[in-house]
Amino acid sequence: MRRDIAELFELDPALTHLNHGAFGAVPRSVREAQDRARARIERSPMRAFRDELPAVLADARARAAAFLGLPAGSTALVRNVTEAVGVVLQGLGIGPGDDVVVSNHGYLTAGWSAEARGATLRTAEFPVDADPAKVAAAFAAAVTDRTRLVVVDQITSPTALVLPVAEVAAAVAPVPVLVDAAHAPGALPGLDVEALGVAFWAGNLHKWAYTPRAAAALWVAPGHREDMRPLVTSWSHGLSFPERFDLQGTVDHSAWAAVADGLEVWAELGGWEQVARNADLLLHGAEHVRSALGTESPHGGIPSAPCLRLVALPEGVADTTESAEALWQRLHAAGFVVPPVAFDGRGYLRLAAAPYNDEDDYARLAAALPQILAGAAPA
Secondary structure (H helix, E strand, C coil), X not given: CCHHHHCXXXXXXXXXXXXXXXXXXXXXXXXXHHHHHHHHHHHCHHHHHHHHHHHHHHHHHHHHHHHHCCCHHHEEEECXXXXXXXXXHHHHCCCCCCEEEEECCCCHHHHHHHHHCCCEEEEECCCCCCCHHHHHHHHHHHCCCCEEEEEEECECCCCCEECCHHHHHHHHCCCCEEEECCCCCCCCCCCCHHHCCCCEEEEECCCCCCCCCCCEEEEECHHHHHHCCCCCCCHHHHCCCCHHHCCCCCCXXXXXXXXXXXXXXXXXXXXXXHHHHHHHHHHHHXXXXXXXXXXXXXXXXXXXXXXXXEEXXXXXXXXXXXXXXXXXXXXXXXXXXXXXXXXCCEEEEEEECCCCCCHHHHHHHHHHXXXXXXXXXXX
């Protein structure tokens, strides 16, 4: 772990952290900014909610939109992408008799949310080494005359792929597309959301943009904004999009109040230069781990994310949900925070690279893996 950077975070130094993508890691200064925001609210809650928070949250929205290259009036703050999915399903009135299309690489909550509303879930199936044309074709093949929404991950959570969102949107048109961009803000340059041809785009700010958790952005195309309302109806219900999302009763707004502080840390760490440094580190670190395992990692027409990368495990290792969970427990007991992933009958490790990582982190993992996979603790 890079000691010069690690001191900015509050991670346990006894662990090798290679899974930043799961929950992020809040920098100490950002956590302190959130604490100050919470303390300001507690000094005078009445004044805070009535007179101060509206301006604070409007500024946070504008900062988030500018960071993403979006107009301020197009983008609301939500707690996470999962909440954004619920907002879109509610706004479209999706329910029994409707189909929602996801992919076999997608995060599960979109499907669960659709099924909870009585909709039928349809899955676009494609392998980890598919090319962009096959991905777009798989989504198109899953669409029926009852399909009300297609959900496509910009960066897939289990497989760390950058999916061809614009191609998918064109292939399924005129069905509206929601982009699950949970991993994209601060990690994927050149987003150009408005040019993707989609109706909705939602990204977490707490993963790679270093804001507090419970901070995410929801962009909505102009034709759908009037129908999008927060899941909790509260004081701001009579306002227009996106202001109507700001004040939702007495929830803790301190994470949003500290959004600008997180974005400033992203810039201070080097911005896109830091992202490029992490991508290069991850490329070489993943190859080091792969060489220690003696496996071939998937190669296809879809690029891996700059921030995440799969390394194939030996055949028969962590190739089911249960065996992947067991391996996770052995890895953590040995001091490594890295998730095994069972996908399509094969086991992988999903590695990440964050500013606090260095070459030694991957070298330690590579050296320890043979014994961990054998079920023994490393020496």
